[in-house]
Amino acid sequence: MMSAGPSGDEVGLESSLEASITSTCSFGPSRARIFKIIVIGDSNVGKTCLTYRFCTSCFPERTEATIGVDFRERCVEIDGEKIKIQLWDTAGQERFRKSMVQHYYRNVHAVVFVYDITNMASFQSLPSWIEECKQHLLSNDVPRILVGNKCDLRDSIQVPTDLAQKFADSHSMPMFETSAKNTTDHVEAIFMTLAHKLKSHKSLILSQPPENTVQLNSGAKTTFPCWC
Amino acid sequence: MRCPRGRGAQWGNAQGPPKGTTGGRAMSWRKQKALQIHQALTSDPIDIDALRNAAVSEGGLLSQEIRRKVWPKLLNVSVLSLPPKPGPSIRCNHRDFNQVEMDVRRSLRRFPAGMPDAERSVLQEQLTDMILYVLQSHPELNYYQGYHDIAVTLLLTVGPRLGTAMLSSLSTHHLRDFMERTMDPTKHMLNYLMPVIRCESVQLHDFMLRSEVGYIFALSWLITWYGHVLSNYHQVLRLYDFFLASHPLMPVYCAAQMVLMREQEVLRGDCDMPSVHQLLSNIPKDFPFETLVCRTHGLFQRRPPAQLVTQASLHKYKSVSIASFHSLLHSSSSQRPDFVLRRQADPEPGALAPPRSQNRLVKLAVWGLSASLGAAALAVTQSALEWGPEILLGLF
Ligand SMILES: Nc1nc2c(ncn2[C@@H]2O[C@H](COP(=O)(O)OP(=O)(O)OP(=O)(O)O)[C@@H](O)[C@H]2O)c(=O)[nH]1
Ligand SMILES: [Mg+2]
Numbered sequence: 322m323m324s325a326g327p328s329g330d331e332v333g334l335e336s337s338l339e340a341s342i343t344s345t346c347s348f349g350p351s352r353a354r355i356f357k358i359i360v361i362g363d364s365n366v367g368k369t370c371l372t373y374r375f376c377t378s379c380f381p382e383r384t385e386a387t388i389g390v391d392f393r394e395r396c397v398e399i400d401g402e403k404i405k406i407q408l409w410d411t412a413g414q415e416r417f418r419k420s421m422v423q424h425y426y427r428n429v430h431a432v433v434f435v436y437d438i439t440n441m442a443s444f445q446s447l448p449s450w451i452e453e454c455k456q457h458l459l460s461n462d463v464p465r466i467l468v469g470n471k472c473d474l475r476d477s478i479q480v481p482t483d484l485a486q487k488f489a490d491s492h493s494m495p496m497f498e499t500s501a502k503n504t505t506d507h508v509e510a511i512f513m514t515l516a517h518k519l520k521s522h523k524s525l526i527l528s529q530p531p532e533n534t535v536q537l538n539s540g541a542k543t544t545f546p547c548w549c
Numbered sequence: 550m551r552c553p554r555g556r557g558a559q560w561g562n563a564q565g566p567p568k569g570t571t572g573g574r575a576m577s578w579r580k581q582k583a584l585q586i587h588q589a590l591t592s593d594p595i596d597i598d599a600l601r602n603a604a605v606s607e608g609g610l611l612s613q614e615i616r617r618k619v620w621p622k623l624l625n626v627s628v629l630s631l632p633p634k635p636g637p638s639i640r641c642n643h644r645d646f647n648q649v650e651m652d653v654r655r656s657l658r659r660f661p662a663g664m665p666d667a668e669r670s671v672l673q674e675q676l677t678d679m680i681l682y683v684l685q686s687h688p689e690l691n692y693y694q695g696y697h698d699i700a701v702t703l704l705l706t707v708g709p710r711l712g713t714a715m716l717s718s719l720s721t722h723h724l725r726d727f728m729e730r731t732m733d734p735t736k737h738m739l740n741y742l743m744p745v746i747r748c749e750s751v752q753l754h755d756f757m758l759r760s761e762v763g764y765i766f767a768l769s770w771l772i773t774w775y776g777h778v779l780s781n782y783h784q785v786l787r788l789y790d791f792f793l794a795s796h797p798l799m800p801v802y803c804a805a806q807m808v809l810m811r812e813q814e815v816l817r818g819d820c821d822m823p824s825v826h827q828l829l830s831n832i833p834k835d836f837p838f839e840t841l842v843c844r845t846h847g848l849f850q851r852r853p854p855a856q857l858v859t860q861a862s863l864h865k866y867k868s869v870s871i872a873s874f875h876s877l878l879h880s881s882s883s884q885r886p887d888f889v890l891r892r893q894a895d896p897e898p899g900a901l902a903p904p905r906s907q908n909r910l911v912k913l914a915v916w917g918l919s920a921s922l923g924a925a926a927l928a929v930t931q932s933a934l935e936w937g938p939e940i941l942l943g944l945f
Contacts (some may be wrong), residue, residue, distance in 0.1 A: 364694070385655050386694040
C-alpha cells in the first residue's frame with residue numbers, strides 16, 4: 322500500500338533515492354491530486370528538518386531559521402494513485418505566526434503540530450498553536466496530527482510520552498514521536514499515514530480550484546486604477 | 550539600459566565600466582571610481598551625495614576596503630564614537646536572547662566556506678553580542694528572525710564594533726518598521742509590492758493576484774535585504790551597497806523589479822499559489838544583479854512611493870522607517886572626514902599619521918596613479934595621505 326519508496330535506512334540506496342524523489346513533481350499530463358499540509362510549532366523544534374527529511378530522505382546538516390514560509394513537495398503513489406504532497410514549512414517565531422502565516426492556513430488539507438521532546442516550553446506552546454489554527458481553518462474536520470521530534474536525544478527528554486499522548490487524546494489527534502535525524506524513525510511513515518487519511522477523507526475537495534474562480538488575496542484585497 | 554549616474558557626481562568615464570573590453574581599461578575605470586570615492590571621503594564635509602551615487606551606480610563600492618570606509622558614512626556613523634566592547638552582562642535575561650542564540654547557532658551558511666570552525670565560533674559570539682547590544686540599548690526594538698542575517702553581513706564587512714554601531718543606526722532607521730511589536734508595519738511595507746508591479750505590468754499583476762500568491766515570498770527578501778536567500782556573498786554585498794544608500798522601501802522596489810524581470814517565466818507557469826511561490830522563491834544563481842540594481846533605481850525614480858501612496862491601502866499608515874529616512878539624509882550631509890575627526894580626538898600632531906615609510910609608498914602610489922590617470926589623481930591631497938592610505942594601497 323505505501324509505495325513511496327524506501328525509507329532511506331540503507332545507505333546504499335541514498336543516491337537512487339534522490340533520483341526517484343524529486344522536489345518538484347512532474348507526473349506528466351494527468352493532473353495529480355494535491356494534498357496541502359501545513360507544519361507549525363515553536364522555533365527550533367525541527368519543522369524544517371522534518372519536512373526536508375520527508376521530501377528528500379536526508380537530514381539537512383545545516384538548517385537556517387525559516388523566515389516566513391518555505392515550500393517543499395514530494396510526489397507519492399498511494400493505492401496506485403499519484404498524489405502530490407505539498408508541505409508548507411512555517412517560521413516558528415511568534416511574530417511571524419501572528420501576522421504572516423494565516424495566509425497559508427487557507428485551503429490546507431491537514432495540519433502537523435510539532436514540538437521538541439527535549440524542550441518542555443515547545444510542548445507548552447501547543448495550546449496556543451492549536452487555538453490559532455482553529456481560528457484560521459475554514460473547516461473543523463481538517464485532519465491534525467501531533468509530532469514530538471528529536472527522540473534520538475534520549476538523555477535529554479523533557480516531555481514524557483504519556484503526557485504528550487494524553488494531550489493528543491484530549492484534542493483527538495494521533496500522536497507520533499520521531500526524529501528527523503535518525504533514519505530508523507520513519508518520518509516518512511508519519512506523513513504517509515496522514516496522506517492515507519486524507520485520501521480516504523470523503524469531505525475533502527482535493528482538486529485544484531478552477532482557473533476561472535478569482536479570489537483576491539488578503540495582501541492586496543482591492544484593485545486600484547493605476548495612478549502612475 | 551543606462552545605468553544610474555544620479556545627480557551630482559560624474560564618474561570620470563561617462564560610459565561606465567567598459568563592457569567586454571580589455572582588462573586594462575576595466576581596471577582604470579575601477580581606479581577612477583575608487584579615486585573619486587576617496588575624494589568624496591576626504592572633502593570637508595564629506596561629499597555624501599557622491600558616496601551614495603557610488604554605492605548605487607554600476608559596480609557599487611567595488612571592494613571590502615572601500616565598504617569599510619563608506620558604509621558607516623551612509624548611516625551617519627562616526628568611526629570614533631563606537632560602542633564599548635560588550636561584557637558578559639549583555640546576555641543576561643534579555644527577552645529575545647534564546648531566539649537570537651538559536652538563529653545565530655544555525656547561521657553557519659552565512660560564513661565563508663572553508664573558514665576554520667574556531668574562527669567561525671568567535672565570529673558567531675561576536676554576532677550574538679552585536680545583536681544583544683543593540684536590543685539592550687533600544688528596549689523598544691524587537692528581534693525578528695532574519696535580523697541576524699543583516700547583522701552578519703555587517704560583521705563580516707566592517708567588524709564587530711563598527712558593525713554594532715551601524716546595526717544600531719539601521720535598526721532605528723531602515724529596519725525600524727520590522728522591529729515593532731507586531732509585523733503589521735512590515736506588512737504595510739510589503740503592501741507596496743503589488744502596486745509597484747501593477748504600474749509596470751498589469752498582466753503580471755493580475756496573474757499574481759489570481760494565483761493568490763500573496764507577498765510572503767518577498768518577506769525574507771525585505772527583512773534580510775536578501776542576505777538570507779542569496780548564497781553568493783558578492784551579490785549580497787552589492788545589494789547592501791545599494792540599500793544602505795537608498796530609501797527604506799528600496800528592497801520592496803527591488804523585489805518588484807526582480808519579479809518583473811522574470812515576468813515571462815511567471816506567466817508561463819501555473820497560476821496557483823504554490824507554483825508561483827516556488828518559482829519566485831528560487832532566485833536563479835546567475836540572476837543579473839547589476840542590471841537588477843540599475844533597473845530598480847530607475848523604477849524607484851519613475852514611480853516614487855509618494856506617487857503610489859494615493860492608493861487607499863498605502864496612505865493610512867505612517868512608517869517610522871520612511872519618516873526617519875529624511876532626517877538621516879539630512880544629518881548625514883554634515884559629516885566631517887575621518888582625518889579631521891581623528892585630529893579632533895587626538896590633537897597631538899603626527900600621532901596618527903602613517904609611519905614615514907608607508908607614507909612614501911603611498912606618495913609613490915599616488916604619483917603612479919597620476920601618471921596613468923591624469924588630472925583626476927592630482928586632487929588627492931596631503932590630508933588624504935594623513936587620513937589613511939588603505940584605499941589607495943588597495944588599488945595596487
Ligand atoms: N538531534 C536532533 N536534532 C534535530 C532534529 N531535528 C532538528 N534538529 C536540530 O534542531 C535545530 C532546529 O531545527 P529546524 O528544523 O531548523 O527547526 P525549525 O522548527 O524549522 O525552526 P524555525 O525555522 O526557527 O521555526 C537544528 O539545529 C537541527 O539540526 C532531530 O530529530 N534530532
Ligand atoms: Mg524552520
